[in-house]
Structure formats: C-alpha cells, structure tokens
Amino acid sequence: METLLEQAFNGLSVGSILLLVAIGLTFTFGQMNVINMAHGELIMIGAYTPYVLQHDFGLAAGLSILLGLFIAFIVAGGVGVAMERGLLSRMVDRPLDTLLVTFGVSLILQQAARDIFGAPNVDVVAPSWLKGSVTLLGVIMPYTRLFIMALVAVIVGGLSVFMARHAEGRRMRAVTQNRDLAAVSGLSPRRVDATTFFLGSGLAGVAGVAVSLIGSIGSQVGSGYIIDAFLVVIVGGLGRMKGTIIAAFALGMLNAYAEFWKNASIGKAIVFMAVIVFLQFRPNGLVSFRTRGLTS
Amino acid sequence: MSDIIINDIHAAYGRTAVLFGISLEVREGELVCVMGRNGVGKTTLLNAITGLMGLTGGSISFDGKDISKASASARARMGIGYVPQGHAVFPQLTTRENLQVVNERLGKPDKEALNEVIDLFPALASLMNRPAGLLSGGQAKQLAIARALITRPKILILDEPTEGIQPSIIHQIEDTINDLHKATGMTMLLVEQYVEFALRLADRYAVMDGGRIVDTGDTATAEMDRFASLIAI
Ligand SMILES: Nc1ncnc2c1ncn2[C@@H]1O[C@H](COP(=O)(O)OP(=O)(O)OP(=O)(O)O)[C@@H](O)[C@H]1O
Numbered sequence: 336m337e338t339l340l341e342q343a344f345n346g347l348s349v350g351s352i353l354l355l356v357a358i359g360l361t362f363t364f365g366q367m368n369v370i371n372m373a374h375g376e377l378i379m380i381g382a383y384t385p386y387v388l389q390h391d392f393g394l395a396a397g398l399s400i401l402l403g404l405f406i407a408f409i410v411a412g413g414v415g416v417a418m419e420r421g422l423l424s425r426m427v428d429r430p431l432d433t434l435l436v437t438f439g440v441s442l443i444l445q446q447a448a449r450d451i452f453g454a455p456n457v458d459v460v461a462p463s464w465l466k467g468s469v470t471l472l473g474v475i476m477p478y479t480r481l482f483i484m485a486l487v488a489v490i491v492g493g494l495s496v497f498m499a500r501h502a503e504g505r506r507m508r509a510v511t512q513n514r515d516l517a518a519v520s521g522l523s524p525r526r527v528d529a530t531t532f533f534l535g536s537g538l539a540g541v542a543g544v545a546v547s548l549i550g551s552i553g554s555q556v557g558s559g560y561i562i563d564a565f566l567v568v569i570v571g572g573l574g575r576m577k578g579t580i581i582a583a584f585a586l587g588m589l590n591a592y593a594e595f596w597k598n599a600s601i602g603k604a605i606v607f608m609a610v611i612v613f614l615q616f617r618p619n620g621l622v623s624f625r626t627r628g629l630t631s
Numbered sequence: 632m633s634d635i636i637i638n639d640i641h642a643a644y645g646r647t648a649v650l651f652g653i654s655l656e657v658r659e660g661e662l663v664c665v666m667g668r669n670g671v672g673k674t675t676l677l678n679a680i681t682g683l684m685g686l687t688g689g690s691i692s693f694d695g696k697d698i699s700k701a702s703a704s705a706r707a708r709m710g711i712g713y714v715p716q717g718h719a720v721f722p723q724l725t726t727r728e729n730l731q732v733v734n735e736r737l738g739k740p741d742k743e744a745l746n747e748v749i750d751l752f753p754a755l756a757s758l759m760n761r762p763a764g765l766l767s768g769g770q771a772k773q774l775a776i777a778r779a780l781i782t783r784p785k786i787l788i789l790d791e792p793t794e795g796i797q798p799s800i801i802h803q804i805e806d807t808i809n810d811l812h813k814a815t816g817m818t819m820l821l822v823e824q825y826v827e828f829a830l831r832l833a834d835r836y837a838v839m840d841g842g843r844i845v846d847t848g849d850t851a852t853a854e855m856d857r858f859a860s861l862i863a864i
C-alpha cells in the first residue's frame with residue numbers, strides 16, 4: 336500500500352514537470368504548427384541558470400533558485416523568440432524544414448553547453464529550506480518535490496487565468512483557432528506568435544530550474560523530458576490546456592507504476608503501448624472540441 | 632476616398648494560376664456585387680484584396696494608397712472589413728469573446744461599437760456565452776458580419792453571405808446590408824451567387840468566369856436573361 340502511494344506521489348511529481356514542458360510545446364505546436372526539437376535545450380538553459388547564479392555569481396542557494404526561476408523564464412523565452420524570429424518565421428508552412436532546423440539548434444545548444452560548462456554533469460545546491468521531507472501515510476515526500484508541485488500549480492493556475500481573461504491570452508487563442516480570420520480582423524498573428532513563443536519557451540526554462548532541483552544536470556538534461564512531453568501533447572489534444580493537464584499526470588503515474596513494476600525501459604515501452612492503444616480510440620486526444628463546421 | 636482600385640491582378644496557388652488580369656473598381660459609397668459559378672475565382676479575388684493571398688501581378692490600391700504589399704492585418708487596420716465564406720468564427724471562443732478579441736485589438740475596447748453590432752443582430756444577445764463553433768450557420772454568419780463591423784470598416788467585403796442560410800435570416804442580412812449601405816453610405820463589395828439578392832442590393836455588378844471578369848454593368852439596367860448563361864442559377 337505504501338509503495339503504491341509512493342509511486343502515486345512520484346507520478347504526480349514527474350507529471351508536474353512534464354506538464355510545464357508540455358504546455359510550452361502545445362503553445363508552439365498548436366498555434367504555429369512548429370515542432371520545436373530544441374524545446375529540450377530550453378529546459379537545459381533553465382537548468383543551468385541557478386547553477387550559473389551559484390557558481391559564477393556566488394548567490395546563495397535559495398536566492399539562486401527563486402531569482403533563477405525568473406531569469407530562466409526570461410532567458411529561455413528570449414532564446415525562443417530569437418529562434419522564432421531568426422529562423423522559424425522564414426519557413427512558414429515548411430514543417431519538415433522547421434523540424435530539421437530546430438534539431439540543428441538543439442545540437443548546437445548542447446555542444447555550446449558542453450563547451451561552456453564541460454562534459455561532466457554538475458549539481459545545483461538546493462537551499463536548506465528545501466532539504467528534508469515530510470512523511471505522510473508512510474510516503475516520504477521530499478520538500479523539493481513538493482515545492483515543484485506547488486510551483487507548477489501556481490504557474491498553471493496563473494496561465495489558465497491569463498488565457499481565459501487577459502486580452503493577449505484571448506488573442507493567442509484566436510490566432511491558434513483561425514489564423515487567417517485573425518489576420519483579416521486586424522490582429523497581428525506575427526506579433527502574437529512572439530508572445531506565444533516567449534511564453535512557451537519561458538515555461539521550458541522554468542521547468543529546467545525545477546529539474547535542476549531533483550538531479551544533476553548536463554547538456555542532455557532536457558532531452559530526457561522531451562519525448563514524454565510530446566506524448567503528453569498528443570494524448571492531451573493539441574492546444575488544449577485541460578487535456579494537457581490530465582495527460583501529463585496520467586502519463587507521469589503510468590510511468591511511475593510501470594517503472595516500479597518492471598524497470599525503466601519496460602516502463603517506457605508500456606507507456607508507448609498505452610499511448611498507441613489510446614490513440615486508436617481517441618485519435619484527436621483527450622479533449623477534442625465539439626464543433627458543427629467540418630473545417631474549423 | 633475609401634475606394635478600391637484593382638488593377639490587372641494575377642494570382643496563383645503554387646503553379647496553378649487562378650486569376651488572370653482582373654480589374655475592378657469599387658468607388659466610395661458604392662455596393663458592387665461579383666457573381667459567377669463555383670470555382671471561377673471569386674473567393675480568391677477577395678483573398679487577394681484582403682491580403683490572405685499574394686499577387687503574381689498587378690496592383691491594388693485602397694484610399695489612394697498602394698496596398699499590394701501590405702499584410703492582411705495591416706489592410707484590416709486600414710479599414711478593410713472581411714466576412715469570409717463559410718463558418719468564419721473563432722470556434723472555441725464564445726460569441727462575446729469573438730467580438731471582444733477584435734474590438735480590443737488596438738487596446739481599449741470600443742463599448743459603443745459592441746452595442747451597435749448587437750443592435751444590428753439582436754439574435755446574438757442571447758448567444759453571448761456560447762462557443763461560436765456551436766452556433767448554427769445563420770447565427771455564425773450574423774456573428775461574422777458583426778465581428779467585421781465592430782471595427783467600423785471603411786469598406787465591407789462579404790463572401791456569399793446567403794450560402795446555406797434559411798430565407799428569413801437571408802432577409803435579415805439583406806436588410807442589414809441595405810441599411811448600412813443606405814444609412815451610412817458604407818462602401819461594400821459582395822460576392823454572391825443568389826442573383827436576385829445581389830441585384831436587389833448592388834449598384835453595379837461584375838460577372839466572373841475562369842478567373843476573368845466577363846461582364847460588368849449597372850444593376851438598374853441589368854436583365855435577368857443575361858445572367859442565365861453566365862451563372863448557374
Ligand atoms: N488553397 C487552394 N489551393 C489550390 N487551389 C485552390 C485553392 N483554393 C481554391 N483553389 C482553386 O482555385 C479556383 C478558384 O477557387 P475559388 O475558391 O476562388 O472559387 P469561388 O469562385 O470562390 O468558388 P465558390 O463559388 O465555390 O466559392 C478553383 O478552381 C479552386 O479549385
């Protein structure tokens with residue numbers, strides 16, 4: 336029983352990081368049909384941010400994490416926008432090219448990280464207030480993981496409100512749903528794309544800071560999350576926040592249980608199989624919108 | 632001087648040319664109707680005017696300025712309002728949000744403009760919280776026209792507003808277009824296959840076939856027989 340609960344906790348904790356990564360992907364994928372292969376390296380940029388703050392700027396562990404969340408959001412967001420403006424906007428409607436180009440960017444960023452930080456993994460020092468754990472119903476819950484879950488809850492809540500209520504959130508949804516109509520209505524899809532890319536990429540950066548708290552980091556730290564995040568996006572249904580949330584936790588849980596039951600690679604295989612079976616029944620993902628028109 | 636001058640434009644989808652040298656003028660305060668069979672390039676012409684489709688030749692000017700190179704959103708902000716063919720709404724935004732997102736595109740929403748379009752289409756008032764993707768064809772069409780009007784365009788371009796819509800709503804749309812045209816003198820360009828509807832509303836007409844304009848004239852002196860051979864009625 337305790338191990339069952341323990342895996343549930345692990346699932347929730349992995350799911351919450353997956354959720355941050357996947358939301359960023361649904362933004363760029365849903366609105367611009369861009370499969371950003373470099374999304375994982377934005378996670379990496381985020382993960383190295385508190386490291387740089389500690390190692391090069393000598394900030395205290397706590398400050399480096401809190402400030403790091405903010406800086407990682409801005410830096411990863413900025414890199415995302417630069418990529419969009421400099422590369423992706425030049426290859427609109429060429430999905431294969433964007434795939435290759437973002438893959439190239441991904442390799443370049445990984446190599447850059449190895450050149451700057453060295454090949455071996457490094458560790459971010461967790462602040463003292465994140466050391467330790469609580470034990471609830473026999474499950475040991477490390478503070479770092481609880482912190483990450485709370486962080487993700489706050490971000491996802493804030494983002495939902497932003498998308499539902501804020502004018503820019505409304506514009507983002509409008510452009511995602513009907514780009515041409517948005518353009519002829521005088522909205523600037525190109526400008527809204529920049530917001531979308533900034534938010535989506537920035538969230539990957541924030542996810543990176545979270546990742547740095549639960550293990551050592553290296554140039555490939557992001558790639559580990561990216562496949563799972565793509566699965567979440569596909570299962571959740573494109574550009575659907577609610578579906579993405581459910582899918583992230585479902586996959587996180589499934590992964591945790593399957594891994595516990597056999598081992599990591601069997602776990603992965605089970606998750607892939609489950610996704611394939613699921614897509615046979617719901618090819619559009621969990622949450623697909625009812626609509627009367629065939630085209631929309 | 633809110634008129635559109637289309638000067639010998641050509642347009643193509645990839646290598647397939649669709650428009651072959653169209654010239655057409657819509658003068659200030661005029662309502663011009665373009666008619667023609669399915670697939671002759673009517674929608675393509677409107678997409679070229681509104682900027683959704685690039686030109687391979689010719690030029691378009693609006694209000695005395697060459698807009699051939701301007702983006703679709705820049706043209707919209709200059710005062711070109713477009714009601715595209717079909718279900719032209721943001722499907723997962725509610726009716727209210729559909730209007731709001733366009734109304735607030737430049738910052739502060741224009742409350743008065745919102746009230747005006749609701750007055751024009753009272754049926755929308757009770758549908759404000761419904762996702763637009765769930766509206767019926769007629770309701771969606773009214774929302775689409777309201778969405779275009781909320782920006783107070785100088786010219787309104789409509790692509791087959793009667794397509795697949797029941798007669799009572801067609802009458803309502805006809806009245807609205809007519810009132811707007813007569814009362815405010817709004818310039819309009821209408822694509823329509825419903826010939827009687829088009830002739831009742833328009834000052835001038837143009838008939839397209841195979842990507843060209845093959846006939847133009849004043850609706851006042853037009854005889855129905857002319858159209859029988861040019862348009863499948
Ligand atoms: N996206 C596209 N790609 C390739 N060809 C297209 C595309 N859209 C339209 N066409 C072709 O261009 C031609 C003109 O199409 P268009 O939609 O302008 O016709 P239309 O006069 O508006 O027809 P309808 O009355 O059916 O709306 C047609 O032959 C059509 O098949």
Ligand SMILES: [Mg+2]
Binds near residue numbers: 674
């Ligand atoms: Mg058409």
